Amino acid sequence: MKSTKSRFYDFLSRSTDFSGDYSKIEEKITLPTLNSSFVDQKTHGFQIQKKIILTSLILLAVVTSIFVYRITQNDTRFLSKPDLAYNPFDINETVSFFNYIFIGKIGSLSETSTYDGSGTEISYSIFSIDQIQYLKGKGDSSSELVFYGGENSSGVMEMYEGVTELPVESEYYLFIANKAYESTTRVKEGQFIVSLGNYQMIKLSNFNPNLPIDQQSSENMDIVKPYAEIAQLYTLLDQLGLYSNTNDLVGDLSNIVFSSSQNVNDFNEFGIILNPLTYLTTFISMEKNFLVFISGSIAEVNSKVFIIEFTEYNGKVFLSKTNISSPSLPHAYVFSTIDFYVSEEISFDSREIVIYSQSNYYSFGFSILNNFSDKHIYYNEIECERLPIEFSQGGVVYNITFCYAVSTSFESRTFSFVDPYI
Secondary structure, three states, X not given: OOOHHHHHHHHHHHHOOOOOOOXXXXXXXXXXXXXXXXXXXXXXXXXXXXXXXXXXXXXXXXXXXXXXXXXXXXXXXXXXXXXXXXXXXXHHHHHHHOOXXXXXXXXXXXXXXXXXXXXXXXXXXXXXXXXXXXXXXXXXXXXXXXXXXXXXXXXXXXXXXXOOOOOOOOOEEEEEEEEOOOOOOOXXXXXXXXXXXXXXXXXXXXXXXXXXXXXXXXXXXXXXXXXXXXXXXXXXXXXXXXXXXXXXXXXXXXXXOOOOOOOOOOHHHHOOOOOOEEEEEEEEEOOEEEEEEEEOOHHHOOEEEEEEEEEEEOOEEEEOEOOOOOOOOOOOEOEEEEEEOOOOOEEEEOOOEEEEEOOEEEEEEEEEEEOOOOOEEEEOOEEOEEEEEEEEEOOEEEEEEEEEEEEOOOOOOOEEEEOOOO
16 A cells, blocks of 8 residues: 555646656756855855745645545545444343344445434435344334445545445345334434444345355354344243242243244244253352253253343342343343253353442353262352252253352453362
8 A cells, every 4th residue: 555655746746747856846946156155155045945945835735735635535534433322242232222133135225314403413324125034023024224324415425433334235234223213304214223334234245045044154153143042032031021939930931932933934943042941940149049941952962051140029030131220221131051062071151141249340150060070160260159950851860060150350251170089
């Protein structure tokens, strides 16, 4: 890439007669003769230097202003991104904040809405979108997308910091969005809104709409699966309500059946949340109540253990959610998961639970030992509590040891175990 100096000289040579040769400037100035006195030569020399410097600075200022103006006209104007009411790096919180998560294909740009004093002070680009497959929410298979960013009335592209491009026509994306709840001069009720494209749109390269989600490339599966998993979990847990005791909550949770009622792929085949749901245990840590259950069949090697917080308040028992006292913030379930394989000796949690209490942050770590092992598990060098659990599935009895610990260290999330017989 050329330096700014090189680009400037290129522009200068194209737009003026000046090509970097300062002799042309000197030709316009009368130089003193050799017959002049030493004083005159010195005086004239000083005046000549002043004239050369002054002329050069004026020329430089004029040309640079034209150069900068042209660069600004052809470049993107980046605006400070707005404050967010959710953490875009926490998938659980993101899924809880948005009503719609789906895969879709971008169509053509149908309109650009420049700022008119209403809405957000940035241009909107409006695209058609079709072949929608919903992971969360329901709706039509085609719609319109309002993307924050586009050309303003002066022809300058406006983007929020961190956003690198407009949606690309004919490309497939995972969309994380809400809908406009009313029509204004710039948006229509029911249009999907993407205010920050780098957080709410993830490109799915070489996505094949003729294949079910679980048969897409491993790269696309790695993108889609975490969002689909939590969206399904919310579909399941949202069916629960308030209970008079913990046993009733456990009973309903154990007997609940996930219904794949969405109009796309059967997510039971996707293998994210599978029946049966088997209750394992409850425990208390840091004055927090946790319920542990396992989904799926251990015999099929696709089980997932869920550790989810529940609350007892005013004689009622219910699953805990974050930010209950703040309606504008996302109300996310508080949970962790462990991908459990009966053939492995030990399994660890795949996401952390963090709480803030007494001016400190605490991180919960969970792990499972296959069978009633005597090995000791450490989370961030803190020895875990051990809960031996016996349960049955399909007439087969299984033994595991559930382990947990709480740490104030966030520099690492490490698990280790010690065999007392070695």
